[in-house]
Amino acid sequence: MASSSNYTKALTYENMNAKVRNVQYAVRGELAIKAEDLKAKLQQGDTSLAFKQIVNCNIGNPQQLQQKPITFFRQVLALIEYPDLLSEENLPLAQKLFPADVIQRAQDINQSLGGAVGAYSHSQGIRAIREHVAQFIAARDGYPSDPDSIYLTTGASGGVQQILQMLIANSQVGVMIPIPQYPLYTASLALYDGRPVPYYLDESNDWGMDTNELQQSLQKARDQGVDVRALVIINPGNPTGQCLTKENMMEVVEFCYQNQLMLLADEVYQTNTYFPQQLPFHSFKKILSSARPEVRDQVELVSFHSISKGVVGECGRRGGYFECVNLDPRVMEQVYKMASVALCPNVSGQILVDLMVKPPQEGDISYPLYQQEAQGIYESLKRRSQRLHEAFNSMENVSCNPAQGAMYLFPSVKLPTKAIIAAEAAGKKPDDFYCLRMLDATGVCVIPGSGFGQKDNTYHFRSTFLPPEQLFDDFIAKLQAFHSEFMDTYR
Amino acid sequence: MASSSNYTKALTYENMNAKVRNVQYAVRGELAIKAEDLKAKLQQGDTSLAFKQIVNCNIGNPQQLQQKPITFFRQVLALIEYPDLLSEENLPLAQKLFPADVIQRAQDINQSLGGAVGAYSHSQGIRAIREHVAQFIAARDGYPSDPDSIYLTTGASGGVQQILQMLIANSQVGVMIPIPQYPLYTASLALYDGRPVPYYLDESNDWGMDTNELQQSLQKARDQGVDVRALVIINPGNPTGQCLTKENMMEVVEFCYQNQLMLLADEVYQTNTYFPQQLPFHSFKKILSSARPEVRDQVELVSFHSISKGVVGECGRRGGYFECVNLDPRVMEQVYKMASVALCPNVSGQILVDLMVKPPQEGDISYPLYQQEAQGIYESLKRRSQRLHEAFNSMENVSCNPAQGAMYLFPSVKLPTKAIIAAEAAGKKPDDFYCLRMLDATGVCVIPGSGFGQKDNTYHFRSTFLPPEQLFDDFIAKLQAFHSEFMDTYR
Numbered sequence: 001m002a003s004s005s006n007y008t009k010a011l012t013y014e015n016m017n018a019k020v021r022n023v024q025y026a027v028r029g030e031l032a033i034k035a036e037d038l039k040a041k042l043q044q045g046d047t048s049l050a051f052k053q054i055v056n057c058n059i060g061n062p063q064q065l066q067q068k069p070i071t072f073f074r075q076v077l078a079l080i081e082y083p084d085l086l087s088e089e090n091l092p093l094a095q096k097l098f099p100a101d102v103i104q105r106a107q108d109i110n111q112s113l114g115g116a117v118g119a120y121s122h123s124q125g126i127r128a129i130r131e132h133v134a135q136f137i138a139a140r141d142g143y144p145s146d147p148d149s150i151y152l153t154t155g156a157s158g159g160v161q162q163i164l165q166m167l168i169a170n171s172q173v174g175v176m177i178p179i180p181q182y183p184l185y186t187a188s189l190a191l192y193d194g195r196p197v198p199y200y201l202d203e204s205n206d207w208g209m210d211t212n213e214l215q216q217s218l219q220k221a222r223d224q225g226v227d228v229r230a231l232v233i234i235n236p237g238n239p240t241g242q243c244l245t246k247e248n249m250m251e252v253v254e255f256c257y258q259n260q261l262m263l264l265a266d267e268v269y270q271t272n273t274y275f276p277q278q279l280p281f282h283s284f285k286k287i288l289s290s291a292r293p294e295v296r297d298q299v300e301l302v303s304f305h306s307i308s309k310g311v312v313g314e315c316g317r318r319g320g321y322f323e324c325v326n327l328d329p330r331v332m333e334q335v336y337k338m339a340s341v342a343l344c345p346n347v348s349g350q351i352l353v354d355l356m357v358k359p360p361q362e363g364d365i366s367y368p369l370y371q372q373e374a375q376g377i378y379e380s381l382k383r384r385s386q387r388l389h390e391a392f393n394s395m396e397n398v399s400c401n402p403a404q405g406a407m408y409l410f411p412s413v414k415l416p417t418k419a420i421i422a423a424e425a426a427g428k429k430p431d432d433f434y435c436l437r438m439l440d441a442t443g444v445c446v447i448p449g450s451g452f453g454q455k456d457n458t459y460h461f462r463s464t465f466l467p468p469e470q471l472f473d474d475f476i477a478k479l480q481a482f483h484s485e486f487m488d489t490y491r
Numbered sequence: 492m493a494s495s496s497n498y499t500k501a502l503t504y505e506n507m508n509a510k511v512r513n514v515q516y517a518v519r520g521e522l523a524i525k526a527e528d529l530k531a532k533l534q535q536g537d538t539s540l541a542f543k544q545i546v547n548c549n550i551g552n553p554q555q556l557q558q559k560p561i562t563f564f565r566q567v568l569a570l571i572e573y574p575d576l577l578s579e580e581n582l583p584l585a586q587k588l589f590p591a592d593v594i595q596r597a598q599d600i601n602q603s604l605g606g607a608v609g610a611y612s613h614s615q616g617i618r619a620i621r622e623h624v625a626q627f628i629a630a631r632d633g634y635p636s637d638p639d640s641i642y643l644t645t646g647a648s649g650g651v652q653q654i655l656q657m658l659i660a661n662s663q664v665g666v667m668i669p670i671p672q673y674p675l676y677t678a679s680l681a682l683y684d685g686r687p688v689p690y691y692l693d694e695s696n697d698w699g700m701d702t703n704e705l706q707q708s709l710q711k712a713r714d715q716g717v718d719v720r721a722l723v724i725i726n727p728g729n730p731t732g733q734c735l736t737k738e739n740m741m742e743v744v745e746f747c748y749q750n751q752l753m754l755l756a757d758e759v760y761q762t763n764t765y766f767p768q769q770l771p772f773h774s775f776k777k778i779l780s781s782a783r784p785e786v787r788d789q790v791e792l793v794s795f796h797s798i799s800k801g802v803v804g805e806c807g808r809r810g811g812y813f814e815c816v817n818l819d820p821r822v823m824e825q826v827y828k829m830a831s832v833a834l835c836p837n838v839s840g841q842i843l844v845d846l847m848v849k850p851p852q853e854g855d856i857s858y859p860l861y862q863q864e865a866q867g868i869y870e871s872l873k874r875r876s877q878r879l880h881e882a883f884n885s886m887e888n889v890s891c892n893p894a895q896g897a898m899y900l901f902p903s904v905k906l907p908t909k910a911i912i913a914a915e916a917a918g919k920k921p922d923d924f925y926c927l928r929m930l931d932a933t934g935v936c937v938i939p940g941s942g943f944g945q946k947d948n949t950y951h952f953r954s955t956f957l958p959p960e961q962l963f964d965d966f967i968a969k970l971q972a973f974h975s976e977f978m979d980t981y982r
Contacts, residue, residue: 007789010720010753013821017660020825028614028831064610078573082565093584116554118805123519169508187832229501262501298498314609316838330504334511340519341678343648346837347807
């Protein structure tokens with residue numbers, strides 16, 4: 001049809017917002033999309049594939065891999081969803097299904113909601129929940145926290161993007177990010193047209209962070225005219241799992257003070273620490289609060305937490321919070337305004353934040369089961385991290401630091417030259433090529449290191465250690481078999 | 492401390508992203524913030540105020556004002572939150588609390604989730620739910636719908652912002668918006684640095700839309716070098732409530748075709764139509780599907796829907812969807828990528844979308860109660876809209892079009908010169924001044940017309956008609972008393 005072919009669309013790949021076009025997000029990129037396609041094939045009964053199921057190790061998504069949610073949390077949520085369960089008529093039956101402390105907690109939360117989980121809440125998040133978050137922070141750190149400085153968010157991601165969007169006034173504004181990093185940061189910097197200012201973690205030292213490296217990276221960027229305004233630290237690290245020491249963190253806080261940088265502390269893995277004696281979690285809020293007065297009272301800190309990780313694992317609920325310290329009050333007004341345009345974070349997610357920061361306590365009816373579930377998930381994560389770590393290190397040309405924390409391993413693979421040539425011939429980066437071959441051979445979906453950043457001519461991938469423990473032998477055996485065969489082919 | 496006072500913050504009101512600073516959002520602006528403060532005072536036992544409660548008519552938030560949620564929806568959600576209710580042990584008790592069709596539906600949804608409401612879902616939204624949305628659209632319109640063209644979203648707002656962000660490639664890109672409009676549009680255009688291209692709705696003709704006005708507005712903007720790429724239509728209108736006729740809508744679709752504009756159809760109030768015989772809701776998808784082939788096959792349409800409005804009213808859950816028609820496939824890939832950076836819309840909100848588009852059907856056990864509740868809410872909204880409409884028109888110097896749809900009235904108030912002078916003396920816009928006085932006198936929070944846009948030297952405000960029906964006499968009496976007194980003071 002002639003007239004149709006003359007029609008120019010209003011929105012095309014060519015004329016769209018280039019900043020959107022420039023965003024890259026590997027965690028759900030080519031590998032993940034291919035894994036989805038293969039999953040659909042399996043569901044349609046395709047038997048031509050080398051595996052019977054897709055194992056999604058591309059994303060920290062515990063309940064996708066059969067982690068059972070915490071019973072107490074879900075019992076409370078069920079009662080809040082359907083408050084008629086607590087009507088006079090239904091209460092006797094409900095009492096047989098729900099422990100008394102669950103019922104009490106649901107009633108308390110309902111009261112703080114004004115009874116309406118279906119209503120928009122305060123844009124900053126429900127006041128009573130922010131008070132519980134502040135109490136949790138104060139108990140964790142030993143320093144006070146102010147509910148007015150806390151914002152409930154749509155996962156941690158939503159909060160990170162809100163703050164970065166405010167910081168990036170123009171395309172000269174830079175934000176220091178670790179390499180390797182969780183690609184939310186590079187994606188958001190691309191979207192808001194800011195400059196990533198990379199600092200490298202030291203693979204040879206358990207992915208440790210060196211403040212000399214911070215200093216050099218900052219200096220180089222400022223020498224190039226970049227207006228560096230903030231430093232992102234992911235602790236425990238993602239994808240690298242490192243846990244910072246107190247001393248290292250105090251250096252960071254001093255570094256921010258000396259260089260007038262806002263510190264963005266991504267602390268979503270704070271309960272995922274697997275060497276709690278040697279490397280316990282410390283929050284940047286605590287370290288900053290214990291710094292000398294001029295530092296403590298000046299350095300701007302935003303710290304992020306989430307219900308998606310830890311032993312909670314409620315990713316799909318999109319809940320989280322951030323706490324602001326020392327921010328300009330007029331900036332805080334702007335934070336509020338932007339939260340209000342989005343109306344409010346979803347209320348179920350807010351309630352899960354409440355449950356995470358205020359779980360059953362010793363003496364409560366639900367405590368033994370809660371404790372057993374939380375401890376069970378934690379111990380299992382620790383065992384799985386160690387098993388996968390050993391398995392990677394047993395493979396030819398693979399070396400892998402232990403996961404001090406978080407949910408991932410980030411092994412390095414020395415790819416043979418023949419593999420690199422084959423990748424080039426296939427039009428792929430070498431690490432992409434390796435991971436695609438792994439997916440085809442095993443159904444296991446991991447993410448190439450290039451999605452997180454890595455030094456030139458090194459190749460890594462990120463894998464979660466979340467497959468169910470009873471399937472771990474099989475999972476590891478498959479990875480090992482694939483890797484041997486890959487090496488045999490290209491050695 | 493000398494060293495402290497020399498410290499310059501990394502992020503200040505002055506150096507922050509000016510685009511964020513420029514955002515205005517009146518629905519939760521000065522009036523709403525003041526109402527929150529007054530609410531806190533009341534809760535603290537302050538008896539000095541002229542009222543005993545705050546009535547939030549600033550935002551369409553039915554459950555905040557005691558609208559009871561649909562029982563079937565909440566029963567299903569409770570079972571999904573806590574699937575152990577359906578374990579062998581608990582099932583006999585659960586069957587006494589939940590009808591069989593609720594149990595069946597929860598099991599069906601659980602299966603489509605892979606059992607895990609706490610897992611990240613597909614970034615586009617759960618496939619089975621998108622299929623149900625497509626079936627709903629097809630049944631509503633009589634034209635097919637493709638689940639792959641549907642994205643589940645964080646309310647409608649999240650979807651609107653995703654699309655606008657892609658469209659606005661630079662500060663010359665313009666988007667046509669109605670005046671008065673829902674301020675999400677001006678807020679988002681400010682944030683993404685696009686140009687609002689206003690077209691005026693005709694107050695003297697029940698806030699009707701005239702395509703001549705569209706044509707003139709477009710011409711004027713293009714003459715000024717604005718690269719106008721899209722047209723926003725809110726139907727039924729917000730804040731104005733008008734419902735478009737089929738004929739008018741077809742003109743709009745032709746206008747988009749002639750001028751190569753993407754049509755963004757905000758249809759969140761599609762079930763809130765109060766003259767269904769004379770002015771039934773038609774979707775733009777249906778009108779476009781019935782257009783001549785070259786129009787039907789070319790005009791790019793994105794239409795938005797939500798679980799927050801209608802008779803569902805689940806605002807706090809942040810669920811919604813958009814459907815894309817005729818979008819460039821490479822643009823669709825970018826839509827997917829951006830959805831994936833946000834990981835997924837919250838799964839509870841997705842499930843509510845499923846329940847909204849696939850409610851109980853005639854013959855189901857839960858149908859009579861569902862029907863009674865849905866019809867009850869609808870009839871009550873209609874009665875309340877009429878009562879408030881009559882009340883406004885009975886007031887001196889106030890004239891108000893009826894709400895053909897949506898949840899708001901947008902009366903015009905001819906303010907006396909003395910009131911305008913008093914407002915000026917107080918440093919307020921006249922309509923802000925009027926609404927602040929109303930809040931102080933009655934506890935009723937409405938939003939000044941300037942937050943939505945209005946013709947120069949006219950003054951309006953937006954009020955929802957959502958206060959509970961049993962309180963409506965009192966609500967109206969208070970408004971009338973305030974208005975009389977205001978007029979007596981300033982006449």
